[in-house]
Every structure is written in C-alpha cells, then in structure tokens.
C-alpha cells in the first residue's frame with residue numbers, strides 16, 4: 602500500500618525550444634532532487650551519445666561511416682567501434698570499492714554470464730581531477746600494512762599461522778574482511794576509533810577517515826591523475842573527474858555499497874592484482890603532446906594501448922593546433938569558449954560541448970578569455 606503523500610522524481614524532456622543547461626529553470630528544479638553521477642561521451646550502447654544536430658546515435662553514425670570516422674588502422678586493430686569510453690564523473694560519496702576483470706577473466710565471465718559481464722574486454726581506466734578529488738587506489742606497501750594489523754581490533758582478521766605479510770596473505774586477509782558480517786565491521790570500526798594516535802604511528806590519518814569509510818587497508822592520497830590497471834582495486838571518494846577507459850562495462854563491486862549489490866567476494870579477491878603497492882605506480886603523469894602545434898597541449902598516456910587523453914589549456918587570446926591524428930577522437934570543453942576550426946568549418950565552442958572527431962582531422966582552437974579541452978583518442 603502506498604503512502605498518501607510521497608515525493609516524485611520527475612524526468613526532463615529535451616526540445617529545441619528549451620533553454621540550455623543551467624539557464625533552464627526546468628533543469629535547475631529537476632536537478633534539485635536527482636543525483637547526477639556520470640556523463641558518457643561515447644558510442645557505448647548503454648548510455649549512448651547522439652549527434653546534437655540530427656539526433657542519431659553516435660554508434661549508428663560510426664557504423665555507417667566506419668572508414669571515414671574510424672579509419673582503417675583503428676578498424677583493423679579494434680573493430681568497427683570506438684575502443685574507448687570517456688566520462689565525466691561527479692562524486693558526492695564513496696562509490697563501490699571495485700576492480701575490473703582483466704582480459705582473460707573478462708572473457709571467461711562473459712561466456713558464463715553475458716548479462717552481467719557484457720564485455721570480453723578488460724577495462725583499465727584513467728582519472729584526471731577537475732576539482733579536488735579523493736581516491737583509494739591500489740595497496741599500501743607491505744611494510745606499512747604489517748604494523749596496522751598489529752592493532753588489536755584488526756588482529757581477528759589475520760590467519761592463525763604467524764607468517765609475515767606477502768601479497769597472497771594480503772589477498773586472503775582482504776577476503777576475510779570483506780566476508781565479515783556488518784556487526785563485526787561496525788565493532789571493528791568502533792574499536793579502531795578508540796586506538797590512540799600513537800599506536801597508528803605514521804598512519805594516524807586513518808583515524809580521520811574512520812567516520813566516513815569502512816575499509817582501512819587501501820591508501821589515500823591527493824592526486825591529479827591516476828591510472829588504474831585492469832585488475833587494480835579502487836574506489837573514488839569525492840570530487841569531479843574526467844575518466845576514460847577501454848571499451849568495457851564490466852565491474853566487480855565490493856564494499857561501500859549495499860550487501861546485495863556486492864559480487865562474489867571470492868571472485869572479487871581472486872581477480873585483484875596485488876602488484877600496486879605505491880602511489881608512484883598509480884600516478885599518471887602528463888607530458889608535452891607530440892600532436893601539439895603550439896606547445897599548449899599535454900598528453901596522458903596510460904601504459905596500455907587503447908587510448909590516450911590530451912589536455913589543451915589556453916590562456917587569454919591564445920590559439921593551439923592539434924595535428925591530425927589518424928584515429929577517432931572524442932573531445933569535451935570543460936571550461937572557456939570561442940572556436941574550433943575543423944574540416945573546413947568553424948564551430949563555436951564552450952564548456953559542456955562534446956564533439957566526435959573523425960580520424961585524420963586537424964583542429965585549431967581559439968579563445969578570448971581562456972579555454973580547457975580534453976580529448977580522448979584511440980592509440
């Protein structure tokens with residue numbers, strides 16, 4: 602039986618006569634009661650991007666114009682679709698502690714359960730901060746994990762044998778913690794909060810996290826950009842980011858989400874890599890992009906082959922040329938405005954505009970007050 606009075610969640614409807622974005626009262630009011638988490642900017646069918654002009658799905662347009670948009674090189678290497686998926690994420694609270702199966706596990710899972718694991722592909726991803734961004738990624742070095750588990754409340758998760766920590770032991774301890782009941786976790790959290798700062802030693806910052814989070818075995822750092830390998834453990838805690846990943850939507854969830862949404866803990870812990878024990882291995886540093894004509898573009902090149910991301914940052918009255926890449930590209934303006942010359946046309950651009958750029962097209966950006974553009978391209 603329903604309540605007599607309840608709140609409604611209303612949908613937006615897009616017509617060309619409407620006001621744009623935040624200028625629209627319909628949007629502003631609609632947004633007050635909804636969580637907007639992600640914006641997808643690719644041809645992936647779950648949340649497809651469409652041509653603004655003709656309303657057709659990017660996927661359909663690419664299918665009908667493969668040679669022109671993707672080019673032979675990309676088709677030969679990745680098939681007739683974009684091999685990457687860029688997204689904007691706005692994170693208000695920690696989202697599920699997760700890992701994405703690597704290629705061989707993804708293939709097996711897809712064969713067994715294609716409904717849940719829609720892709721045979723791996724899903725390494727990068728994240729670049731657009732605001733202050735907090736993340737758990739990878740593992741602490743073993744020599745920092747070992748003393749933490751000497752804290753009395755954590756000792757219950759250790760196996761009986763008194764071996765020193767190695768990666769396999771960390772895997773089994775992780776599994777034990779994830780399998781613990783909510784009561785045990787709540788009790789552990791409470792007990793950890795009463796342990797004195799001195800006992801935490803160098804890692805006393807963990808005390809500050811306890812109120813917000815359930816897990817204490819990962820690491821936190823203020824970062825600008827990171828690379829998560831296909832089987833790396835991670836959870837984004839807060840902030841706005843631009844993310845790009847290989848074409849896949851496979852995910853194994855555990856922790857920071859309702860119990861019913863958690864995937865098999867055995868599968869989750871078996872799928873993880875334990876090779877990432879330092880912030881250095883996860884940081885993704887930018888370098889000058891060879892595609893830049895004027896030196897105002899940086900490239901983030903993750904250590905695998907599907908895509909790179911470039912960032913063009915222009916100050917007042919500056920211009921930049923992006924040399925034609927022979928792979929398809931998706932770009933988004935994250936701040937600023939003015940114009941982009943491409944394929945003999947000049948497009949007015951401003952923050953929020955997303956373009957699909959076919960292979961072999963040179964771009965020239967111009968701005969009056971400044972411009973910031975991110976673009977992902979196949980690699």
Ligand SMILES: [Zn+2]
Nearest residue numbers: 699701726835
């Ligand atoms: Zn992820």
